[in-house]
Amino acid sequence: MNWIGIGSWGHEPMLGRIEGEPLAKTRSQEPVAKVRVPTNQAGPDSSEMSDVETLIYKFESPQRKVMLFLHQLLTREYSLVDKVTFSNPCYYGKSWICYLKALKNGKTEIAFMRGNELSNANGLLRSEGRKQLRSLIVTSVKDIPLKKFKEVIKEAMVLDEAIPYASKRTKQKTYKPSKMNKEVRDYNSTLEDSDKKICNKLAKIINETLPEADNKIWHAHPVWFLDGNPVVGYSKLKGSVRLLFWSGQTFQEEGLQNEGKFKAAEARYTSANEIDEESLVRWLEKSRDIQWDYKNIVKRKGKLVRLK
Secondary structure (H helix, E strand, C coil): CCCCCCCCCCCCCCCCCCCCCCCCCCCCCCCHHHCCCCCCCCCCCHHHCCHHHHHHCCCCCCHHHHHHHHHHHHHHHCCCEEEEECCEEEEECCCEEEEEEECCCCCEEEEECCHHHCCCCCCCCECCCCCCCEEEEECCHHHCCHHHHHHHHHHHHHHHHHCCCCCCCCCCCCCCCCCCCHHHHHHHHCCCHHHHHHHHHHHHHHHHHCCCCEEEEECCEEEEEECCEEEEEEEEECCEEEEEECCHHHHCCCCCEEECCCCEEEEEECCHHHCCHHHHHHHHHHHHHCCECCCCCCCCCCCCCECC
16 A cells, blocks of 8 residues: 555554655764765756755756755754755745855855844854845855854744744735535544544534645545645544644644654544643644655655655
8 A cells, every 4th residue: 555644543553664764864063074975966866855955966066065065954953844945945944044046156155034133153144235134155065164154053943933934925825714524524424422523523623723724535534635745634443533643743742642653643532522622723733834745755765754
């Protein structure tokens, strides 16, 4: 079965049963001169690379070397999410934190979206005549003052965590609470009364909190998707109803228990009164903001990468 998710639900979960490549280990803080960056023009197998890595390998050296070093630093050591935005490698926490840009003179720019709000680590960043952006421009990896640069990254992440950057280009869509899918309603109706109350309450809160999500019966149980990526679902187990978040381990919530070898976490209920609505809404909001890419895990041969 090519489905990565809750598996048989009523029995042992399938999470972690597909053998894949281990997630990359955190990079050690070693001197810049010792950092090894791939130099082959073609790069590694493109099927194993993110869109950002594929883009970076299109640049000539030394820009490619600088970008690969920064990409690994930002994604591995600081767990930022990489995404191609406006044809540039960009990195996100809760919102857009920084981007890389190849300049015409062979130099590379590292720009921070809210650089004007940073303490600037002893004048490391320059405005280049811009109001908000602050950037560092380098020719090679050796030009990066690593200790000061890491201070800037950490400060930018703290700022992003407190008040996410709001882009003027992006208008937030508004959604009406979605109605329960007929298939989901039919699924709930087949359950015993106590379990039916649990599932109806869960479905109602999920639809109200994630109105943009698509919900359907997937592998015999109700699941909600955001842009095709499964984020939350529930299933009937012997003696309880299980609520499962595909990326729940990253939520860092005490009310959720880890499930499987990937990133899923669960909560179980035996009564509708056990559902803490405030906690559930908080978990659902995190399921929107924190996602691992289960949609493409088979394509990546079992390797799970973070989307946001």
